[in-house]
Amino acid sequence: MKPLDPRLLRYARASRAYLAATVALGVAQAALIVGQATLLAYGIAAVFLDGLDLAGLTPTLIALAAVIVGRAGIGWLQEAAAVRSSAAVKDELRGRLFAQAAALGPGQVRTGEMIALVTRGLDALDAYFARYLPQLVLAALIPAVVLARLLPADLVATVTIVLTLPLIPVFMALVGMHTEAANRRQFRLLARLGHHFLDVIAGLSTLKIFGRAAAQAGNIRRVSAEQRRVTMRTLRIAFLSSLVLELLATLSVALVAVGIGLRLVNGDLSLQTALLVLILAPEAYLPLRQVGAQYHAAAEGVAAAEEAFAILAAPVAPAFDSISAGTIVFDEAVVRYRDREVLRLSATVEPGEFIAFVGPSGCGKSTALGVLLGFAALSDGRVSVGGVDLSGVNLRDSIAWVPQRPYLFAGTIRDNIALGAPADADVKAAARLAGAHHFIADLPAGYETMLGDDGAGLSAGQRQRLALARAFLRDAPIVLLDEPTANLDAATAEGVMAAIRRLAHGRTVLMAAHRPELIALAGRVLDLTPVGAR
Known part of the structure; x- marks a missing residue:
C-alpha cells in the first residue's frame, strides 16, 4: 500500500486540505512532545539533584500542564478534522462513482460489487483518514524532531536510534506485502458475496417456484463461510505483524536504555540528559509502531479505494447524439457468449423506418437491441449510425428504450415518468400520449401516488404505459422496443400498440416481437432465425 495514494488527491479534492491540516498539526504535536520530555527531564533532575521544592518547581509544572493540554487539544483537532474530511472524501468518491457508473452504462459494473464498494467498502476509509494517515504524518515528523533534539545532547544514543529505527519500516514493508494481498482477497470475496446475494434476492420468486431456494441458501452459506475464513486469516496476520513490530521497538528501546544506564553509572552522562534520552527514545519508535498497527485497520479501506480508482479510471465512450437523420448499419455484426454465437446480423435501417426483429427465443432479437444500447459488445463486425462507428461512442443519449419488463423505482408516478426534473405539463402530455393519464388520474393522489419497489401496486399494462410515457418524454430519434406487449391481455395490448403507433411517428424504431x-x-420484418434452423 502506498503511504499516500496520489489518486486520492486527484479524485477527492477534500483530502488535500485535510492533508495540509494533518501536517501542520503533526509539526505542532512533535514540538510539544520534545517540549514535554525536556520539561520532565529538567524537573526530575532538579528535584533529585538540586533539591528543588514545590514553589521552585511550579513554573515547570505549569508549563508541563500547558503542554499536556496542548497535546490533548491537537489530538482532538486531528480527530475532528479526520472525521469531517473522511465524510467529505467518501461523499465525493460516491458521487464520482455514481456518475462514472452512469457514464459506463449497464453491464460494465456489477451491481452487487458496486453496492459493496460504495457502502461498507468506502466506509472503511474512516480508519485510513482518522488513524492511519495522521499516524503516517507523525511517523515522518516525530522521529526527525526527536533525533534533532537528541543529537546535541547524546551522540551515542542518537546513532543507536538512527541504526535501529529503519528496522521497523523494513519489517512493516515485508509484512505489508502479504497483508495487502490478503485484504484484497477479503474485499473481492465480500464484493462477490454481495453480488451473488443481490442476484438471489432479485430472483427469489423464480427460485421458489422451481424449488431451488434451499440450494441457493446453501451456496450463500458456503460463500459466507469462505469469507469468514479469509477474514479470520487476515486478522491473524494483523495480530502477528503487530507483535513483530512491538518486539522490534521494545528491543531497540532496551538497547538505548542499556547504553544510557552504563554511561550514567560510569559518570559519562548527566542525569538530566539520561532522562531526556530515556523519555524521548520511545517517542521516536512509537509513531512507527502505531503506523504498523493502524495499517491493518486502514487496509480494507485502501483495498476498496483501489477498486474505486479502477472504476473511475475506466475509459468512457463519448456520447454521440447527432444522429437524427442517421442510417443504422449492422455490418456482419456478431455477438458471442462463451464461444456460442447468439447473433449474426447484416442489415440497414433507414431514418424513420419501423423494423421488427422476429424469430424464436434465443435467436438474438434482444441482443441486437443491446448492441445499440451498449449492453452487448460485438465479437466481430461493426455497427454504425450516420456513418459513425459505435465501437468508440455510446448512443444512449439518442435512444428511448422500452424493455419487456420496465423497472419502476420506489417513488411517485411523476418521478418514475420524469426520471429527472421536466415540467409537470410535459410529464402529463407524455402520459396522455402513452394512454396512461386516465388510470393515473383515477388514483387517489394522481401523479403523486407513491409506488412500491419495482412499481409494486401497478398491473403489467400500467407499468408498460409508464415506460412508454418515459419514451414520449425523452423524445429521442431512435426508439428500441423489446417485446412491449409481453404478458399483456389482448385488450391491454391493443392500447399499448396504439401508443406505439403514436410513438413511432417520425422516429426510427427497432422492435423485438413475437x-x-x-x-x-x-x-x-427481419427474421433473425439462424439459416440452418429455418
Missing part, C-alpha cells in the same frame, strides 16, 4: 398483431405495426 405477437403477429405487434409485428404488423412494422414497415419491415
Whole structure:
C-alpha cells in the first residue's frame, strides 16, 4: 500500500486540505512532545539533584500542564478534522462513482460489487483518514524532531536510534506485502458475496417456484463461510505483524536504555540528559509502531479505494447524439457468449423506418437491441449510425428504450415518468400520449401516488404505459422496443400498440416481437432465425 495514494488527491479534492491540516498539526504535536520530555527531564533532575521544592518547581509544572493540554487539544483537532474530511472524501468518491457508473452504462459494473464498494467498502476509509494517515504524518515528523533534539545532547544514543529505527519500516514493508494481498482477497470475496446475494434476492420468486431456494441458501452459506475464513486469516496476520513490530521497538528501546544506564553509572552522562534520552527514545519508535498497527485497520479501506480508482479510471465512450437523420448499419455484426454465437446480423435501417426483429427465443432479437444500447459488445463486425462507428461512442443519449419488463423505482408516478426534473405539463402530455393519464388520474393522489419497489401496486399494462410515457418524454430519434406487449391481455395490448403507433411517428424504431398483431405495426420484418434452423 502506498503511504499516500496520489489518486486520492486527484479524485477527492477534500483530502488535500485535510492533508495540509494533518501536517501542520503533526509539526505542532512533535514540538510539544520534545517540549514535554525536556520539561520532565529538567524537573526530575532538579528535584533529585538540586533539591528543588514545590514553589521552585511550579513554573515547570505549569508549563508541563500547558503542554499536556496542548497535546490533548491537537489530538482532538486531528480527530475532528479526520472525521469531517473522511465524510467529505467518501461523499465525493460516491458521487464520482455514481456518475462514472452512469457514464459506463449497464453491464460494465456489477451491481452487487458496486453496492459493496460504495457502502461498507468506502466506509472503511474512516480508519485510513482518522488513524492511519495522521499516524503516517507523525511517523515522518516525530522521529526527525526527536533525533534533532537528541543529537546535541547524546551522540551515542542518537546513532543507536538512527541504526535501529529503519528496522521497523523494513519489517512493516515485508509484512505489508502479504497483508495487502490478503485484504484484497477479503474485499473481492465480500464484493462477490454481495453480488451473488443481490442476484438471489432479485430472483427469489423464480427460485421458489422451481424449488431451488434451499440450494441457493446453501451456496450463500458456503460463500459466507469462505469469507469468514479469509477474514479470520487476515486478522491473524494483523495480530502477528503487530507483535513483530512491538518486539522490534521494545528491543531497540532496551538497547538505548542499556547504553544510557552504563554511561550514567560510569559518570559519562548527566542525569538530566539520561532522562531526556530515556523519555524521548520511545517517542521516536512509537509513531512507527502505531503506523504498523493502524495499517491493518486502514487496509480494507485502501483495498476498496483501489477498486474505486479502477472504476473511475475506466475509459468512457463519448456520447454521440447527432444522429437524427442517421442510417443504422449492422455490418456482419456478431455477438458471442462463451464461444456460442447468439447473433449474426447484416442489415440497414433507414431514418424513420419501423423494423421488427422476429424469430424464436434465443435467436438474438434482444441482443441486437443491446448492441445499440451498449449492453452487448460485438465479437466481430461493426455497427454504425450516420456513418459513425459505435465501437468508440455510446448512443444512449439518442435512444428511448422500452424493455419487456420496465423497472419502476420506489417513488411517485411523476418521478418514475420524469426520471429527472421536466415540467409537470410535459410529464402529463407524455402520459396522455402513452394512454396512461386516465388510470393515473383515477388514483387517489394522481401523479403523486407513491409506488412500491419495482412499481409494486401497478398491473403489467400500467407499468408498460409508464415506460412508454418515459419514451414520449425523452423524445429521442431512435426508439428500441423489446417485446412491449409481453404478458399483456389482448385488450391491454391493443392500447399499448396504439401508443406505439403514436410513438413511432417520425422516429426510427427497432422492435423485438413475437405477437403477429405487434409485428404488423412494422414497415419491415427481419427474421433473425439462424439459416440452418429455418
